[in-house]
Amino acid sequence: MTTDTTAIIDSAENFLTFMKTRSQMFHRSNVFFRDFHYGILAYAEEKGKKISYGKAEVLAWSVVQSLESAGTIKLIKPGSWMLNYPAFRKPSLKSEVVAKSSSGMAAAKPAVAAPSPGSSLPVSTGGSTAA
Numbered sequence: 001m002t003t004d005t006t007a008i009i010d011s012a013e014n015f016l017t018f019m020k021t022r023s024q025m026f027h028r029s030n031v032f033f034r035d036f037h038y039g040i041l042a043y044a045e046e047k048g049k050k051i052s053y054g055k056a057e058v059l060a061w062s063v064v065q066s067l068e069s070a071g072t073i074k075l076i077k078p079g080s081w082m083l084n085y086p087a088f089r090k091p092s093l094k095s096e097v098v099a100k101s102s103s104g105m106a107a108a109k110p111a112v113a114a115p116s117p118g119s120s121l122p123v124s125t126g127g128s129t130a131a
Contacts (some may be wrong), residue, residue: 012067014086018043020088027089033079036060 018037019025037060044051051059064081067073073081 012063012070012072015039015043016064016072016085016088018046025083025088027083027086029083029088030076031073031081031083033060033064036064 016025021036022039022042023035025031031042037057038101040056040059040063041051041053044056068075068081072083072085074084076082
């Protein structure tokens with residue numbers, strides 16, 4: 001294992017947080033091999049290191065193996081994993097709905113148009129006419 005791999009694996013939390021800033025990564029979302037591959041290229045660049053495309057690919061496999069053995073990602077199929085990282089859980093929409101409904105604002109109801117008195121337009125009742 002190279003020192004570049006060790007630097008990334010030893011700070012898996014920082015690396016995953018970095019990757020989350022670049023893409024939509026949430027608990028139980030899909031993550032693909034190229035996400036890790038390009039994430040390593042960008043992570044290294046941010047740290048001031050230059051890594052070749054091929055070396056980044058090798059490092060990505062090492063990182064994937066490490067995260068998989070730690071249970072942070074779970075294999076779905078070759079090249080695709082599910083992120084098992086509760087710290088990246090999406091905020092609950094239910095709490096937002098409850099907060100809005102308890103704020104005192106009533107739900108808007110569509111207005112029903114009624115003809116004004118003296119209107120010369122016929123009013124449709126929506127039913128069929130009997131003859």
